[in-house]
Amino acid sequence: MLTRPEQSDREEAITALRDFIVERSFKPGDRLPAERELIVDLGMTRTTLRKALDSLEREGAIWRHVGKGTFVASQAGAEGPDSFSGLAQQVSPVKMIRARLSIEPALAGEAAFNASREAIIRIRTAMERSEAAETWEDYETQDDLFHRAIAEAADNILLLSLFDQLNRVRRAVAISNVVRSSVRPARDHTSFAEHIAIAEAIEAHNSKAAYDAMRRHIGSVSARLFGED
Secondary structure (H helix, E strand, O other), X not given: OOOOHHHHHHHHHHHHHHHHHHHOOOOOOOXXXXXXXXXXXXXXXXXXXXXXXXXXXXXXXXXXXXXXXXXXXXXXXXXXXXXXXXXXXXXOHHHHHHHHHHHHHHHHHHHHHHOOHHHHHHHHHHHHHHHHOOOHHHHHHHHHHHHHHHHHHOOOHHHHHHHHHHHHHHHHHHHHHOOOOOOXXXXXXXXXXXXXXXXXXXXXXXXXXXXXXXXXXXXXXHHHHHOOO
């Protein structure tokens, strides 16, 4: 299968950013240089850099704090993209959804209890960017960031680590089982309204409503993609 030029550029940028983090011996908790410095050091455009940063954030290798910068969350590159492939091959879509239903509603409830103003901004930013996405790939990037922002808002590093592992398996299972019939999500894509309900419950610090909204959302996704609820 041929690789699209933009996909190849993005993968090269992700590799370059991972290598940069390893070669400069950044450790978990270290702050990366500002974007303007990374653009020069890595020789890439701001757009390409941000896509690479988005990808590493989706993997849980970095995290971004509004107003403070980008930080290393784990040893970038220590786990290759296939590190969870064996597990993913043993997990059916139904089992994956059951795992999400066990963890993500609880994370949303915790986020409603603990979310800071900055955390809520991150959730809403990812939500709005997912609605504006022009391709499924862009949507899925922002959808991942939306769910991870909720996990971060729960303010529990152990739960966040569990979410990151679950999310890696989820992506691998989805890649193998989901077929898209359009270029981008429809303007009335059901997840948009579901995301709004989750975000509003978290912003209102209503843990039960956030838990219930996330559970409905995952059930809806399951029914739409895999015919399960």
